[in-house]
Amino acid sequence: MPQFKQFPLPDTAEGLTEAEILTWHVKPGDTVTVNQIIVEIETAKAAVELPCPWAGVVTELLAEPGQTVEVGVPIITIDTDPGGSAAPAPAAAAPAAAAPEANGASSGKIGEEMPGGRIATLVGYGPKSGAAKRRARKDAPAAAKVTAPAAPAAPVAPPAPVVAAPVAPPAPAAAPGGYVPLAKPPVRKLAKDLGVDLRALTGSGPDGVITREDVESAVAAPAPAVQSTVDNGSRERRVPIKGVRKATAQAMVDSAFTAPHVTEFLTVDVTPMMELRARLKNAPEFRGVKLTPLAFCAKAVILAARRTPDVNATWDAAANEIVYKDYVHLGIAAATPRGLVVPKVRDADRMSLKELAVALDELATVAREGKTSPADMMNGTITITNVGVFGVDTGTPILNPGESAILALGAIRDMPWVVDGEIKIRKICQLALSFDHRVVDGQQGSQFLADVGALLAEPGIAMTY
């Protein structure tokens, strides 16, 4: 007889409540062995590989990559005795039956569900009765009968949703921020076991405390119609603020509310720069180098910063000093799968154009692979954000905390432009510079932006620096 077992998502660190499925290493029909790595997940703390608890054949994957799953919710079904004849798949109503916490270890006591759906977790996980969070599907009610693959090899359509249907009592929509009903822990446990929502009860005990009798009589009475008329939020998605997102938010708020920002704009005809780029690309010494407009922009920023050191300085409020730097650690804002990171090119002012181009390429590769180390993101002096790669013309960038200027490089487009009194089609680009007005005045900021623009409009100007 096939023996179906379901593997609930474990808490791989201390006190995590959920994780995101990154990659499945197995698919339905695959034979798996004990400790074989079956899936990679990402928690708030780390990307982690999970080993398989049993040998057998994968019957079904219960969560898709990209999906966030609560700890304790089954993510895979494995037939541990695939030799047997076909038998009904496990009833979805008992998802936690085969779960390790069957012996009671670290079950609901700590994981008591609070109003608002928050789970109080310290270590270990509390069992969940619902299935993985996913968007509601039109055919959700029908899914309650669970697609039962006749044979393990039967191709299961990837999106086949097996919502382990909420056969549990009709839990009313969690009311975030609602009051906590008064009841002793044993009574809470009883209510939980019986599926009674304490918030629907009125306590008959002293000071309105809900008693065991209240819970029992509530079970006897017909369930009140809790027909949900309001949209309970199934079309919304709540993602905890954590990791890079949280760090970014903090940095941006800090910056926006400490440094008085000024943003200036400049539209530049960069045709000569693009022509120079085309020529250099064919030059032997630039063979194999990814020479991007960003590299030219970086070079221009470094050269211009030499004439206007204010943009490369730091406002040190604690010391009541402005720190001018004789070096440039150039930050490049990069969009990565993990979020926005700003790795630095160290001592960029000592680099040639070619060295810059190589460094920028490496930086981007490392960042995109999510391998930028925290040390690589520290101690920048000025930043470029290349919004042009998204096809955007310009923006008003927010300073990286601790820096005094950030330049947004917009998309380079073919645009009509007046050259010698005639309209010509030229390569046009917008630059936006935000600076910290505590350190940089309008005169210096404008000078710097004009210098960068001039260098991009006529790279030969660099000869005069």
Next chain:
Amino acid sequence: MSSPEQWTHPEPDAAPAATGAKPTAEQVIAGLRATDEGGADLVQLLTPEGERVQHPDFDIDITAEELRGLYRDMVLIRRVDREANALQRKGQLGIWVPLLGQEAAQIGAGRAMRPTDMAFPSYREHGIAWTRGINPTELLGIFRGTDQGTWDPVEKRFHPYTIVIGNQVLNAAGYAMGQKFDGKVGDDEGEATMCFFGDGATSQGDVHEGFVWAAVYDAPLVFFCQNNQWAISEPTERQSRLPLYQRARGYGFPGIRVDGNDVLATLAVTKWALDECRHGNGPILIEAFTYRMDAHTTSDDPTRYRLSDELEMWKLKDPIERVKVYLVRQQWADQEFFAGVEAEADELGEELREFCTNMPDPPAERIFSNVYAEGNPNLDAQRDEFLDYVSGFAGGEH
């Protein structure tokens, strides 16, 4: 660094320690070597390539059978470690503290101890526990959060795991001072104590205090510091300017750096240190120079703070491979032996899985049962109250 005189008296003509603001090129190179390879003072008897080398002060005669035993110990404890790590990933343990890479340091030190010696572990000493005759299944409850360790520390001569960093150094210093006061030190029948901690713990006040007390009371205590290079995410250079073993000089006792990935050298140095202690010449600091190949704990992600090329470099220094190579080259072991150990490891892994998935929760009164050696009326009253409360849940104990 080979005689006690040298350890306790700084070399008169030696160049200033490499802590000055402007080190010489030689000092820089020596410093780099000390960081990567352990430096010139590293005691090694078996190179990473499995070559047996001699050392003027610390050497050891080892039989084929003994070395096969050490190999088996290391393979089995590595399997225990990997299996427990997997059990955590399956949700069976709340946390696990991997020892991967530190097998030689622990087996070498553990096998140097006599049954009469006492040991004080931190929380990563699964290999030491193994050598003290503790079944690995007894470690699992600690990491599942259901008990505090079930062995009898007096019988096994192995203190319960200490989670607080460095705290056990004080316990061990006190215990070793007791051995001294009880007259159990002085000849070859003497007792000694070993205390285990990591590089990060050396920055704790408790460790400093333990060093001071043990030193001034000549306690028979071997401080065994496993320098695995990382205190969670902090590298050793955030703990000390000096190599850690040189700290002993300041306290007035010998400090030795041994290749912690070399089971023979660790065994030889630890045996010597324990013998010194039981004869009344303690304490002694051993710095076992090793590497934590896995995360600090299962809650940690080392890729966020260390580079993979460092890991690749230490893979080449694997403690088990070098013994295997040496056994084969000496024709001290054949394929049958290695296969046998592998099979034994598989069995042990299976046993651990079975035990862990079927582990019963201890009864509620267990919280109270081993607090005092003899009863205590206050505690008994608390216990009764608690048991009464627990029985208020439907179905009794939950």
